[in-house]
Amino acid sequence: MAATILVVEDDPSIRELLVINLESTGHRVIEASSAEEAEQLVTASLPDLILLDWMLPGRSGPQFAARLRENERTAEVPIIMLTARTDEQDRVTGLEMGADDYMVKPFSPRELVARIKAVLRRRKPQLTEDKVTVGSLVLDPVTHRVYANDETLVIGPTEFRLLHFFMTHPERVHSRSQLLDKVWGDHVFVEERTVDVHIRRLRSVLEASDHDSLIQTVRGSGYRFSATLT
Amino acid sequence: MAATILVVEDDPSIRELLVINLESTGHRVIEASSAEEAEQLVTASLPDLILLDWMLPGRSGPQFAARLRENERTAEVPIIMLTARTDEQDRVTGLEMGADDYMVKPFSPRELVARIKAVLRRRKPQLTEDKVTVGSLVLDPVTHRVYANDETLVIGPTEFRLLHFFMTHPERVHSRSQLLDKVWGDHVFVEERTVDVHIRRLRSVLEASDHDSLIQTVRGSGYRFSATLT
DNA sequence: GGAGTATTTCACACAATTGTGACAGTGATA
């Protein structure tokens, strides 16, 4: 559950408070004091989650959120809104604008951490530390291990991330470029065929326990992880 | 829902705005600043949708739209008109001229994206990722699978696209050249007989589940995909 | 029924895509 979190908040003391709390929970934090600054950071590297103040100088929080939702690259980044208001109407507007959750200041660090965890669990399952199970295949992010039946599989870092992504996003075709974005990371430049090689490596790890058939080639489109054969 | 969109707009700043928004939504964009330039681009490669400014230097937007509608090859391309005017009369004229929708400047990027999505869904259903069902035949673009009853059919890339097109455009006759345009792509140079061969291949895939009769030959005209037997 | 078309079907060359093993570079570790 170690995520990169962008904090957008103009009040330095509140920002500092957030940063300290988040870092102590093991997250990596980047900070912005305005929507404009935040936008630059988002362009440079995509965070896993955004904590966004409702009231910002210049462009407002909801406006910024709406803008993120319009852009395909940023549309899926979870957003938690922070507000001083208790107005129920604002809450509705915020959620309509595409926020995933909503926190009214002042909030306890415990609440903050809990909500972040909840949102990540829903929107970025591969970031959580939950065990993932597909059939008799179990992947444990905490111990960084993969079990097939009860055997432990020996698996490299990239293959681990690839398998984790597949297991948390099964039953759909992922193109090579999508896999590069999601598993290798945004803004990474490697050959698309590199995906094939790692698929191969992952398959040969899974072969030992006959799980290699879970990774299916979809000719002309990409790869699919699926429990149902064919 | 990744479409190729032609933007025809003479104001460079507005054009740039449109392009950025569209590209970030995953669309491919080509640009023209005049009707003449647009016409050349359309000749070179047919876009999936055209965003057309009402006021253009030289030939006007509505004139250009009318012209597109006259040509069989371009008659079916969806058009969204952009205008600064709010005049209701213009709106009517625009729609009469063959526009599919109409946007009054200034408009929000959100509105833009939403309208494009709506128009594509109506006019180019095979670009969306919705599951398509005809009788007991189900095609799922997300997993890239076709089910007949509960069996998964093994189907090649071209046959998949062909079936997807048929299922999203049922109950009407498609000539071989229309199929080549829509399934193979505009400006692809292959023999019309090739369609027959792929129809044959698709039919033999569907034969396994007795769905081959859905594809009907219309002598002298082409093929029709129909749930109601003739 | 038969001529004249229009489709269906088949086999095959070759194109395109994917699988695979080898290799060199990189960093971390001992």
Add this chain to the structure above:
DNA sequence: TATCACTGTCACAATTGTGTGAAATACTCC
């Protein structure tokens, strides 16, 4: 420094998909 695990890329092999003629079959209209 030597060793080791891991990565990305390449070349080549294996596999699968594609378009085309040509022959076989079906259909339509005298």
